[in-house]
Amino acid sequence: MQKLKVVTIGGGSSYTPELIDGFIKRYAELPVTDYYLLDIEEGKEKLEIVGKLAQRMVQQAGVPMNIHLTLNREEALKDADFVTTQLRVGFLEARITDERIPLKYGVLGQETTGPGGFMKAQRTIPVLLDICRDMEKWCPNAWLINFTNPAGIVTEAITRHSNIKTIGICSGANSMMMDIAKAYDVEKSAVDTRIIGLNHLIFADRIAIHGEDKTDDFINKLAQGSASNSLKNIPDIGFTARFAQALHMYPISYLKYFFLNREMVQTAQQDAATKGTRGEQTREIEKRLFELYQDEHLNHKPKELEKRGGAWYSDTACSIISAIYNDKKEIHVVNTVNNGTTPDLPDHVTLETNAVIDKHGAHPVAYGRLPVKIRGLIQSVKAYEELTVEAAVTGDYDTALLALSINPLLPSATIAEQILDEYLDVNQRYLPQYAKEAK
């Protein structure tokens, strides 16, 4: 039998059982013979807990998949076929300061599109690019399937600063399709839609059920509040019916951070004062998950994992890996290089959109000009993302300041500077690239 080696970096993550579950279900079409879970010294304990659960799951399923646990990057990467990443530099503690610091200034921390995402990118991109350099040595032909957030920004850093083939993924679009499916009481496979935008900043148009156009109908449902429009990790504040009709596209819930900014800031401040920030809540969920994972009788993915956010994410990851492996030419929503998909963004940036997936990777479907109503926001956030990547790679303070200042969630460049200075201060140990410069 041929070997098929998959590696997950950040293998000790609470998400891993999702992935194990996904690979087990697809074993017939995607026979992963060797699955490496790689983590770092500080993550060793979690790695072992998750690893043992993984072994129980595989055994229970009866598939011949070897689970390897390791702290040695070379051993993990050597001749790998697919590498997935789900790492969190600085753990949830860093996320919590990412969220708390901006809130003091009345700004959303938000770990993806907000300053939290900016800061996470500064910590994460150097580590990811270091992994890429090792991949260039040990598995230059492997695919890097990145779902480390901010996924769009991280994927752009990889496409611009390494030679490793990569696709960035996110469970967001999948969740939107699940919402649509639920509204029509059909399977997700019956839903067809067209997605355009950036990671965590996508819009769906042309919504169809079993090939029949339901766009107007679904927008009506949204306007009437009879279709859900939210991810578990995002507060459920609604658009007005009139705005939903005017927009006439289905926006991912993260877009509320932009279109309902003031309301979202208030909610975030209340939540932080009462039930804690999303990072703090997640820390609790994680704690409970790891208690569960240690149960030696548990041999399947526990239901509680769905609360974690990013459910169906293994579905996204495993099905894209399978589409590449089997040269399927299936359409998935992924983060990949624009390359003309829309002339309203530079050729070299990443965007999130429908793409044909085959052995050569992701080939986005041409979209043409963006509708004016969503064009400016997408372009504006993209400019922020480009500077965020540049700051992460160069460690240049001015670039970092400009990046944060032009993020539409920031109400002032002076506040951006204050947040940035606090951020750099508490994250010092994770930011070698900024060390050279004393402000």
Added chain:
Amino acid sequence: MQKLKVVTIGGGSSYTPELIDGFIKRYAELPVTDYYLLDIEEGKEKLEIVGKLAQRMVQQAGVPMNIHLTLNREEALKDADFVTTQLRVGFLEARITDERIPLKYGVLGQETTGPGGFMKAQRTIPVLLDICRDMEKWCPNAWLINFTNPAGIVTEAITRHSNIKTIGICSGANSMMMDIAKAYDVEKSAVDTRIIGLNHLIFADRIAIHGEDKTDDFINKLAQGSASNSLKNIPDIGFTARFAQALHMYPISYLKYFFLNREMVQTAQQDAATKGTRGEQTREIEKRLFELYQDEHLNHKPKELEKRGGAWYSDTACSIISAIYNDKKEIHVVNTVNNGTTPDLPDHVTLETNAVIDKHGAHPVAYGRLPVKIRGLIQSVKAYEELTVEAAVTGDYDTALLALSINPLLPSATIAEQILDEYLDVNQRYLPQYAKEAK
């Protein structure tokens, strides 16, 4: 049972048995209940011969497809689901003058990319746009699958001057994939490639067999002459090995008209003097085909039809109709609007490229910048095509003269003018749009 109505305009064409054969083979997935063959008074005799053969074929196959023969456009189009066109305004006689006139001036007549194609477009576009106006009345939601040549130019005229949904098709890309399949002794379905360019002006790169990259290898075969590189209707003059290697893409045989122009002109002149022009040869083939078709014992597509050129064309047409009907999201090579597929061409023009086909039509896969080595030629021919469409719609002499003058196959604007004047003279009865202007 639901009705599925398909109409073929120019139903009396010798190609029709191809289509009948294609629909019969796909009946399970594409149950055409009513197939209308529409023709004009002058084509009545052929329509009846072909129609009877069609009925014998259907009967032999035992599928419940009703064949209707008619000269009444309203009857044919009323509530149609798919309309295909394969008409030839002026019959083969017009094609023969299209070819013979330029040859007197040492210029290729060529019924697609050359002056012949220009002239055919002038005769054909007004007729097609008239059909579109009738479709807007009688079947506004039908798909128009156009394979009337010059297919790219005609499709551009339809997309710019009517509201009818359309896809332009050509058997050329299919033939290229068959050539590749033959070189590796595999089924066509094992071949994967990426196509970019304009109709009859396409290049393939990324050639894969069963998902494995064979680009370099296939280019070697081409350079060594061990892979065939020609359509039946194009003289077999080869590129030098060095040029084949330098180009490093697989060009459709029609590209020899551009890259080996002088040699192709000489061959065309010799052929015209000996075995006749392609139009004259086709007239002979057609004659023999219709003799065969009249044989009351014939109840299948005769083998001789393959010589006609455009074999596999029914394959292309029927499989695209099925992909739309069944919302397949399959990838086909079609003529459709650029819409950002490559920023090196205007957004609104048609190009021929890989596209995802579903119920909403053709969604091209983004290609990005064209390689410089093929960019100029494609842009240059596209400019000619845009003016050709404009001339056909307006009947403006100056636009016609400019169109022909900038066609790269024309060696001089003065010769273009002489050819144009002869053309307009002999085609007068087919060109009402030019009537208003006395030169």
Added chain:
Amino acid sequence: MQKLKVVTIGGGSSYTPELIDGFIKRYAELPVTDYYLLDIEEGKEKLEIVGKLAQRMVQQAGVPMNIHLTLNREEALKDADFVTTQLRVGFLEARITDERIPLKYGVLGQETTGPGGFMKAQRTIPVLLDICRDMEKWCPNAWLINFTNPAGIVTEAITRHSNIKTIGICSGANSMMMDIAKAYDVEKSAVDTRIIGLNHLIFADRIAIHGEDKTDDFINKLAQGSASNSLKNIPDIGFTARFAQALHMYPISYLKYFFLNREMVQTAQQDAATKGTRGEQTREIEKRLFELYQDEHLNHKPKELEKRGGAWYSDTACSIISAIYNDKKEIHVVNTVNNGTTPDLPDHVTLETNAVIDKHGAHPVAYGRLPVKIRGLIQSVKAYEELTVEAAVTGDYDTALLALSINPLLPSATIAEQILDEYLDVNQRYLPQYAKEAK
């Protein structure tokens, strides 16, 4: 002597003495023989006050310029050579509600780039397009020099919805150059810079004094606070030194509304509560100006006019008219159609940038790609502007709601809707285009 007829629509404006002054000073090169001041019935009294002052100024200067006062549009426009506009639909009262309504919601009213500008555009564009239709009848070859705010948006409406030749102007760039000149104690003519952006959203780079590059030096001055960076009508809150260095361009003061939004909102709220909004302050200034204008001994432009904001605006207007009239090929900063100046904006939108002015109009100097640091904001505001024009022309509520919602100064689509509804309510009499639609 040849006639040269200039018309100012909104002739009763307090600005008019600026223009008269400008034409008097340039009489030798721009011999305006007939200057028409046109106004509407409600503006008759002011028109007469201003008109008499104008006549006294001309008499004092001894130039043979005939001042005509009229309420008849046909008489004014008939065979005009240049038409300038400085009208204010709804007078300062409308401006004051434009400012006061958003402030209730903690949003800047701002009559140019903010919701105030949006509302002013809704009132103004229909009137301007009506003027254009009259110009198409009575002076189709005249130039329309527009300085009615929001100048960029209004100019875009004219270029997209009429055939009248137009250039949009604003005193902003001129003020910036005056600031630079002051910092180096030189004449404005010694200053050279390159401007890019949208009206009230421009950035200067490549700052030179007598041809010598002073960009770094001037940025240092800005960062150290030793160069002024503000217009009279904009609160003097500064950027931090670090941000000024990071941006490394000279932003027009209006950009503080975006880069220091939170601070500017607070100041605007304080000002509104103490000294009144800018509109209210202007109403006072205007009152005093008209008292002055009535003084029969006044025969020159009074110094107090400079407080009004928009000083040097006559300089801008008259020098551009002279550049067209004399086919000067001089470079001015104007609002004109992009047409490729930067590929980061659509071809058809207006932008504000350096352009060569000659008899054929404004020919912008190609700028190329926008720096990422300013690209997103410019693109974002441009999308708002495009929808603002579309809403003003169609009176479509949804388009209006989208326009306001995507304006970066608005913190929420729900607040945008509340402001819009109040706006439409109080402005009803000025918005015939919205009448058709009952929300």
Added chain:
Amino acid sequence: MQKLKVVTIGGGSSYTPELIDGFIKRYAELPVTDYYLLDIEEGKEKLEIVGKLAQRMVQQAGVPMNIHLTLNREEALKDADFVTTQLRVGFLEARITDERIPLKYGVLGQETTGPGGFMKAQRTIPVLLDICRDMEKWCPNAWLINFTNPAGIVTEAITRHSNIKTIGICSGANSMMMDIAKAYDVEKSAVDTRIIGLNHLIFADRIAIHGEDKTDDFINKLAQGSASNSLKNIPDIGFTARFAQALHMYPISYLKYFFLNREMVQTAQQDAATKGTRGEQTREIEKRLFELYQDEHLNHKPKELEKRGGAWYSDTACSIISAIYNDKKEIHVVNTVNNGTTPDLPDHVTLETNAVIDKHGAHPVAYGRLPVKIRGLIQSVKAYEELTVEAAVTGDYDTALLALSINPLLPSATIAEQILDEYLDVNQRYLPQYAKEAK
């Protein structure tokens, strides 16, 4: 007095007296204190003849310009302000083989846009880039004013492969304006026009005399043959009246090589057989010129120099140098980087168009989309030019073959290969970059 140092590389050229004359005439505004004529050992004799004439001219004019003759590049370039180039690698002998070899195959040699230009670029670009490297050392802030042909291609090579500031110039546009001036019996300064295209491939539209539009009128003159349309070095074959009207732009005479290719080939063949190729004729003219130059009584530019082609070229060169030196912001037609001037060409390529010239260099006036009628040809030749630069820099045979094959003047890739092989063979000593590759 301040020093102003100008260097001419290829100082021994017969053109030099033109330049001397130009600098003398402009001495008041452009006080060249030191003028270095640099040449190579093989050009020493000519350099001395030309140098002595230059000194006599300066003396006669009574301007304090020091003429320096040198074979030492460092001495010449050290601290230079402006460097001009007019060199010819391989002398006229190379030009003659450039012309003669293609003619054998029925192809125009043509030293600018044809294969002759391709070959000249291969010899010249490495030398020019070597000069640029020396300039980067010895005069990094100097301007390189290039009029070495093919000027557009050479300028593109410099802008892409060095950091030296450069403008490419050509006398062609100037000649066109002289033709227009002659047709209206006015001074050239009264003519205004807009130029777009590539070097030796430009079109003029918007033709005005004293600011008044004369486009239609001048096109009529062209069509009736009453305006001349030709440069001294290009055979006088005319367009038909109908084509002149249809094109409705004023094309530079070199465009006849493309629009009247067949006729131009025949004429070139006849000329080659009778009066010799252009290179051979030039060799005769040059011989006579140098005889004249040796006359010790000659102390001004001789009239015979005008026959040489490229008259007014000193006018172009000196007036552009003066526009830079004096920060004039004048409009000139130059070769410079596209940078968005037209989105129909890549951002980074050079084009020839109207540009504002100031101390910072050339800032092209935005042109927008190219008219379709000229777009394809310009794009097609630009693709050839890009590959020509790449071939010259890399010495890659395949790139060279592709470049020649896609040049629209070549009738076949096989013939391109034959010409290329002969070319590389006879030019071996000038092509070190090709040495590494044995075909």
